[in-house]
Amino acid sequence: MADRNRLFSIEDLPSHLILEIITSGKRLSAVDLVSLELTSRTFGGSHGVYPTKFRSLVDLAAFQLCTANGIYIGMSRSSQRELFERCDRNWKRVLRFLQTVEQSSDMVHTSAGNMQITTGRYHTLLISNSSVYSCGSSLCGVLGHGPETTQCVAFTRINFPYPGNVIQVSASQNHAAFILQSGEVFTCGDNSSFCCGHRDTSRPVFRPRLVEAMKGIPCKQVAAGLNFTVFLTRQGRVYTCGTNTHGQLGHGDTQDRPNPKMVELLGGVGSVVQIAAGPSYVLAVTDNGVVYSFGSGSNFCLGHGEQQNEFQPRAIHTFKRKSIHVLRVSAGDEHVVALDSSGYVYTWGKGYCGALGHGDEIDKTLPEHLISLKSQLAVQVCARKRKTFVLVDGGSVYGFGWMGFGSLGFPDRSVSDKVMRPRILDSLKGHRVSQISTGLYHTVVVTHQGRMLGFGDNERAQLGHDTLRGCLEPTEIFIPEMEEETSLLSESR
Template identity: 60%
Template sequence: MMAAERSRSVSIEELPLHLITEIISSGCLSAADLASLEISGRIFREIHDVFPHKFRSMIEFAAFDRCAAHPLFSSLPSNSRSEILDRSDGNWKKVLRFLQALEQSSGAAATSAGKMQIAAGRHHTLLVRGASVYSCGSSLCGVLGHGQDTTQCVSFSRISFPTSLHAVHVSASHNHATFVMQSGEVFTCGDNSSFCCGHGEVGRAIFRPTLVQSMKGRHCVQAATGLSFTVLLTREGEVYTCGTNSHGQLGHGDNVDRPTPTRVEAFMGLGRGVAQIAAGSNYTLALARDGSLFSFGSSANFCVAHGDPRDQLSPRAVHSLRRTGVHVAGVSAADEHAVAVDSAGRVHTWGRGYCGALGHGDEADKVGPTAVAGLGSALAVQVCARKRKTFVVMDDGSVFGFGWLGFGSLGLAGGSDKVLRPRRLDCLRDVHVAQIGTGLYHTVAITTGGRVVGFGDNERAQLGLDRIRACPVPTDIPI
């Protein structure tokens, strides 16, 4: 028999159009990949009979197809879908970029160095890169997870976990930390005097990440750490809380502390469940999969947004958002104010207005969510708030900031100590920011190129930069 004919390479243009369409609509390509294909390939710029002629190209049709299948987009009413398309200049690739960036804002972001997530605590920072977790800064009560002998890490150091585990989400707050694994398991470490680490009535500090035994069998996907409590979200959309409950921040209808994670029963009749959680100093925000926002806990700073001076002991919907038809897509909970981004890429703030943290041009408090003006034409995809300051990451990779300028952690210069309206961070103009995290006096960002940059206070090495006490401009942080 003759030897088999040597195989030859096949150009993508030789493939059947239905197969090409299936490939580019499969979900393996990002919005940026689709845009590159459209620019570089003749076939992708042409109109074919395999899709409606209202689309400018095959790539536009593939992007539309991906958007239509996206959980957030498919849950929106037709007028909200039209609004996103209008704000994206009628470009379906931009709509897809917006949806994908929103997805990554509360978890790991796609970068050229792999999946990455940043979380800034009070005086420390956590970083997920690939399968590893790193920490730096002050290790008060073991919050860095490196053991009892470590009081500080002057550079990012890898935390030891069992070799089979792969971290997908981390949360850093004041003095405790939570790690969610790909397996759905949850590990915690740090100050446990309030039982916020979830290991039962063990009041001592936890110096290395320890498995939360009571959550075994419940697949967690996200965690949020408050001042002395922890909130966990499962794959099924259930919420579990533990720790201090003095203001009802655990959502169980009482003020009883919980030493182990306990399910918030009020969410059991919520249909598709909860999609995202955020924890402030003594209150909690929970974003339902239908775009409704729920809050519970302390009413002292108006962060629960109900206009009621009494603490909210159980989850309650923020009705002002419902009445105006706002579909919330992401939230951030600071000590004294809160921020949300909606499905049209707009930003809303409420709570205490100290130093302009709400971005409305003054320091007035807002009892309920109020839209922020002055963010330009790009769409907001991530909001990040902490001590009297707020950051907004846009879908084009730019970043806006407003609030307190102390220690340089806002990344802006000014004649006073505050910025009352949103200002673009020119210091980050040369990079495409994928995600940002801010602590008490420091800020760290990751870029789509896989870089980690930080600015602000470094007195306790919370930026992971050895021999530098303060960093007034964004500086690359080695891992």
């Protein structure tokens, strides 16, 4: 009877059972595994039980979590080996890379909860623990607060028609789109081109409204372009609606679509895992690392070496020819930046102001490897008008291109200066950045601690400050409603 009631410690469990506990659910992060490894010899020692290539029980767990990761599964054996070498043959670092890349176009896990930041032209949207906040200019109702709101000088919570956790958001010039945990999509803003997916009205949609046409088709990502919207379903299919002047809807014509319609050609190329929308073009990345582009060929943004429009998705052959497995892309106003499975960065398009980072202002008609960042393991890329940011493993940020009202984050440079090659943002040292987003003239980052910092233009309160017209260096952004809730919670205790 005494033995039945005796308490056992985790060290008493068989190693295979501990391993099963660690890997079940696949929710532990690489940081969690490091913490376990430092906790006791049970996790940190190899005990001679496992193959010698694994340093510890945790190392084996990291390997198993990597091999179950969707990104890793889609990679070729040679790409997997190259990533392993790039990560110093450390499976925990490989896992951290995979998980960080997954979060780069989604929500990031911070000490303050799950967050996602996205910047529009003159506004900013934030998801914090499933609630959405917006600030800046509310042209055509893009902030989602009703017709009486023309501007929000501080982040203000957006109310939805019924309760639901928001998991992803996208901001464009005049409209916004939101995805709930259920997979339902809501939109608001300018609908004159039917980019919000509501064909019964061409008037502005001032509050988030369910896109009825996508009901029953759960989505995992949405990308808002200039007067058009791209939807990515959980099944890896792509739908588009809105204006189609340049063929950016991908249906083989230039006919506008008031209702979301599936891009048929992408249905036969594998599962699409990420989408990005430029002003009038679209990029789609498949699970086997191929990038497809369609829409306006202006500034060589489609990556085919020419400036002709593409009315249907076309694979970028530079990547296929060189067996480069692309994981993520970011569509800027005039250029594109891509991240591959080894953490390398590629840019192409208009080189004005050094936005491509190659030390000159020459246009690149095809994707070109950014050699100056070769020693860095990049985990997120971000492009907008004439500027580019690259987030690297460990939380440092590199920027290059046009300073534009200080939106590049170098307070020692003129607000109209050019940075021709990648340069680390010393102004963010001391902050481990988890995500970055940049608008026309403003930039916002989220740190691992869940803090928000912004820099650049604040003329329309797009940084969430009610007194500053601009910030030349990162300045912390606070959310009044969240601070009030925290204060009330503390008082109730």
